Amino acid sequence: MxxxxxxxxxxxxxxxxxxxxxxxxxxxxxxVSFDCKPGRIFSxxxxxxxxxxxxxxxxxxxxxPTSGTAIVDGVDILKDSDEVKKHIGFLTGSTGxxxxxxxxETIDFFGKLYKIPEAQLQERKEYLFEKLGINDFRKKRMGQxxxxxxxxxxxxxxxxxxxxxxxxxxxxxxxDVITAESIIELIRESKENNKTVIFSSHIMSExxxxxxxxxxxxxxxxxxxxTFENFKGEMKAKNLTQEFINRVKEA
Numbered sequence: 001m002x003x004x005x006x007x008x009x010x011x012x013x014x015x016x017x018x019x020x021x022x023x024x025x026x027x028x029x030x031x032v033s034f035d036c037k038p039g040r041i042f043s044x045x046x047x048x049x050x051x052x053x054x055x056x057x058x059x060x061x062x063x064x065p066t067s068g069t070a071i072v073d074g075v076d077i078l079k080d081s082d083e084v085k086k087h088i089g090f091l092t093g094s095t096g097x098x099x100x101x102x103x104x105e106t107i108d109f110f111g112k113l114y115k116i117p118e119a120q121l122q123e124r125k126e127y128l129f130e131k132l133g134i135n136d137f138r139k140k141r142m143g144q145x146x147x148x149x150x151x152x153x154x155x156x157x158x159x160x161x162x163x164x165x166x167x168x169x170x171x172x173x174x175x176d177v178i179t180a181e182s183i184i185e186l187i188r189e190s191k192e193n194n195k196t197v198i199f200s201s202h203i204m205s206e207x208x209x210x211x212x213x214x215x216x217x218x219x220x221x222x223x224x225x226x227t228f229e230n231f232k233g234e235m236k237a238k239n240l241t242q243e244f245i246n247r248v249k250e251a
Contacts, residue, residue: 001035001036001037001038001071001073001074001196002035002036002042002059002070002071002072002073002165002196002198003035003070003071004032004033004034004035004055004059004068004069004070004071005033005068005069005070006031006032006033006067006068006069007029007031007032007033007055007058007059007065007067007068007069007070008027008029008030008031008032008065008066008067008068009027009028009029009051009054009055009058009063009065009066010025010026010027010028010066011025011026011028012024012025012026013025013026027220028051028054028220029051029054029055029058029065029217029220030051030219030220030221031068031221032051032055032068032217032220032221032222033068033222033225034215034222034225036165036196036197036198036213037196037213038164038194038195038196039191039194039195040191040196040197040212040213041187041191041197041198041199041210041211041212041213042196042197042198042199042211042212042213042214042215043198043199043200043201043207043210043211043213043214043215043228044056044198044199044200044215044217045200045201045207045214045215045216045217045244046216046217046218046248047218047248050217050218050219050220051217051219051220051221052169052200052217053092053169053200055217056090056167056169056198056200058070058077059072059077059088059167059198060084060085060088060090060167061077061081061082061084061085061088062090064078064081065077065078072084072087072088072165073087073088073164073165073196075087086114086161086163087163087164087165088163088165088166088167089158089159089161089163089165089166089167090158090167090169091154091155091158091166091167091168091169091171092169092170092171097142097150097153097154097157098142099141099142099143100141100142100143101141101142102138102139102140102141102142103129103134103137103138103139103140103142103153103156104125104138104139106142106153106157107125107128107129107153107156107157107160108121108125110157110160110161111124111125111160111161114160114161116160116161121160124160124162125156125160128155128156128159128160129156131182131186132152132155132156132182132186133152133182134149134152134153134156137149147174147175148175148176148178148179151171151175151179151183152179152182155171155182155183155186159186163195164195164196165195165196165197165198166187166190166195166196166197166198167197167198168183168187168197168198168199168200168201169200170200170201170202171183171187171199171201172184172201172203172206173201173202180206184206184209184210187199187210188210191210191212199211204239204240204241204244207228207240208240211228212227212228213226213227213228214226214227214228214231216244216247216248218248218251219251221251223247223248223251224247231243
């Protein structure tokens with residue numbers, strides 16, 4: 001379960017006018033509130049620069065909010081961000097991986113960071129490697145891998161500690177169809193296992209396949225927050241992409 005209330009992140013922007021320097025406060029995320037429930041997939045949509053990634057990073061305890069808060073699996077991100085990270089698996093389309101390690105070494109490293117008992121770590125790793133098709137390149141160095149291979153290893157890293165909360169931020173961006181499908185399948189499986197899942201994507205076909213609850217963010221503020229079923233029932237456009245564009249323009 002994730003409960004977000006009035007979450008705000010402000011940055012100071014500096015501009016020069018002649019010889020003078022002026023500072024202004026910019027709200028990248030402005031009083032955002034929503035709930036994500038176990039066993040349901042919550043999609044957070046928005047155009048580039050709308051505040052999606054900033055919101056997700058605050059939930060994950062990577063960025064500290066300016067005000068407001070989020071409760072993640074019973075833990076307040078302001079009171080104990082380190083504890084929050086133990087409950088979360090966070091996947092982006094641009095996860096950094098150490099190029100000189102292979103998948104075996106990488107997942108063992110993260111498993112030990114999470115203090116997973118050795119026998120449990122190896123069992124979980126073998127399950128994920130089989131599920132994701134990593135066995136074929138498990139001894140290959142990251143620096144020699146394709147983007148799709150690296151993303152599969154990133155998924156294994158995200159799931160190795162079997163977290164109750166999963167955050168997927170544009171996880172299939174730039175990937176081939178087969179790799180993207182393996183990610184979609186694991187997101188579905190997470191839902192079936194009663195995990196709390198937040199999913200952000202620009203690919204409307206994926207949203208249509210996965211989404212149970214939907215929020216749209218634009219210019220840092222939530223402009224829609226309801227079930228996906230209700231969103232489709234309210235649609236005036238012929239397809240999801242056009243309906244999304246229309247909602248953003250109207251806001």
